Amino acid sequence: MAPGRTSRLLLLSGVVLVVAVVLVGLGVLPQLWGDDRAEVRIVGDDGATKATVDAEVADTPRERYVGLSDHDSLEPGEGMLFVHATEGERTYVMRDMDFDIDIIFVGADGEITTIHHARAPGPSEDGEDLRYTGQAKWVLEVPAGTVEEAEIEVGDEIRIDDG
Known part of the structure; x- marks a missing residue:
């Protein structure tokens, strides 16, 4: 293969890879690696x-938008962990939800900043x-009553093991 053609193929491969990574990050393409x-x-x-929570991870804009609205319920010990790139003020709504939950807001340092009981x-x-x-930076949604039962408080920390 000619040197110029090899360079063009390498450049094209790099561009395709970058576009794929961006599309996965936007939630347009599914992530094909790792466990969610x-x-x-x-x-x-x-x-x-x-408490220990087996959490489904919502780390794309689409997954964060849908959240738990496509679930009928959560069993004790289950939840959803919403992952954001940076810490900031986050607002969550109960769009199309069928059950009450506890919403735990967690700063970039892993410390719980706010807890809401959402109906x-x-x-x-x-x-x-x-x-x-x-x-x-992270928001953890768990079944209603989890916070009270486990005596979870603002200032407690979360530790995430994503395998």
């Missing part, structure tokens, strides 16, 4: 684990007006 689950441990000041929308609500805000 993570074990999240919530740890108190004394270092003891208060499912009523018969005449779509959930867009049920808004919950906190400072977070």
Whole structure:
């Protein structure tokens, strides 16, 4: 193969790779590697684990938008971990939700910043007006009552094991 042709093929391959990575990040293409689950441990000041959550990971714009709205329920010990690139003020809504949840906002340092007990929308609500805000890089949604039962508090930390 001629040297000029080899260079063009390498350049084209690089461009295709970059475009694919961007499309996966935007949620246009599915991620073809890794598991979309993570074990999240919530740890108190004394270092003891208060709760362990088997979390589905929502790390693309599309997954974060849909969230748990396509789930009928969550079993104890299950949840969804929303991953953002940076810490910032995040607002979550209960769009099309069928069940109550606890929403745990976590800063970039892994410390819980805010906790909300979120109710499912009523018969005449779509959930867009049920808004919950906190400072977070990660947001963990768990079944309603988990926070109270495990005595989870602002200031506790999360530890994520994504395999």
